[in-house]
Amino acid sequence: MKKEEVNLPMAAILGQSLKTIEHYKHEQPHYGELLDILEEVLILREKHRRSTGASLISLDERIAGEKMSGGFPLVDFAGGDLNLEAPEAYFRDLLEIGKKKSPEESARILEELASGALSYETIVRDSFTEGPEAIPEEREGAGEEEETEDDGDEVFDLLSLFVEESLRPSLEKIAEWYAPLLKKRGWNEGFCPICGREPKLAEIRNEEGVRFLFCNQCGYEWSYLRLKCPFCGNDDQDTLAYFSVEGEEQYRVDVCNNCNRYIKTVDFRKMNRPACLDVEDLATIHLDILANEEGYE
Ligand SMILES: [Zn+2]
Ligand SMILES: [Zn+2]
Known part of the structure; x- marks a missing residue:
């Protein structure tokens, strides 16, 4: 598929999403703050959709077909090789949005990523093997355990959301590439054929x-x-x-x-x-x- 053909509908989807957000800001004003964040995230997602180059995984069609037939998701987050360069760059950008809501926590995570104290790859893999709840609360050396709990919970959720979101453009590409094969092979499982997550x-x-x-x-x-x-x-x-x-x-x-x-x-x-x-x-x-x-x- 040519690049232009992919970008145009995506931009149209973004337009629709932003309209839907506006609709809900009106209808459900108590979700205003969350909708504001989502709006920023979706705009940033579109930017990263366009720049996401290298594939998260390399999988030839034969192996992909075998996985699908066997009821296994294409991406093995527990043990497979992953190229996480693009998702990590997106994650850092997302944390910049996070700075507005939780400046200290977001800044600290950015610092820890830069210094190597925190590994994005570990966060991602843990989120798949242990569930989204496993995301970085249990970091070593976090120091002050008595942070205000409410704040902690909010940061916690935002981070889980960001970790999930950071993989989205790369996984969308995989979904796009393998969609014809998936249609041909069929998929009858209740979990996602691309990443293995359950639907909400x-x-x-x-x-x-x-x-x-x-x-x-x-x-x-x-x-x-x-x-x-x-x-x-x-x-x-x-x-x-x-x-x-x-x-x-x-x-x-x-x-x-x-x-x-x-x-x-x-x-x-x-x-x-x-x-x-x-x-x-x-x-x-x-x-x-x-x-x-x-x-x-
Ligand atoms: Zn049931
Ligand atoms: Zn999925």
Whole structure:
């Protein structure tokens, strides 16, 4: 594919996303601060999308095909070789945004990265093997353990978000390159074929009602049976349910009473605007809170 062909739609997507953000700033003003950060992040993401050159992994088509057929994600974050130069550069840029919200913590992480006290690669790998919660709180020599806890939590979340986001442009490239092969081979798993992460969001975008799972990490989407839990594969209708909030029928929370997990679903048939799932995810945090209160993870 020629470069221009890729850039134009991406710029158009950015335009749509920014419009959706504006919409939500109006509709859900309590998310204002988060939406402001997301806006800055998306603009920066577009810049890095254009400059991301070298591939995160080198994988020939045969091995990629075998991985897909075996139900393994393409990128092996636990043990595979990764070229993290571009993601690390993006991570540093993201921390510059972080400086506005948490100046001291962001500056310190930038310093520690520069001095080698902190390794970006370790942070990334740990976030995949131990979950996003593993991100740098447990650093050695962090010193003052009695930091104000609220602040710590906020920084914590922002950092997890930045680590995830820093890989996004590189993973989007992989998703773009291997999409034709994925379509040919098919993918029936409930986790992402590119990075292996579980989806937090699903969407229904056409009249046939096909459900697509969305990977926040890669931006990749794949179709998945509507009446089946992506996390445990349960398809017993008696233990699958959903709830929605009055006045917000375009969203629902699908829950599984077998594994007690949930996934938010955006029904774009009930909306007259284009899908922008990064923004929808953020603008529906109240649904995550509700699901957690109901005992779903
Ligand atoms: Zn993914
Ligand atoms: Zn389940």
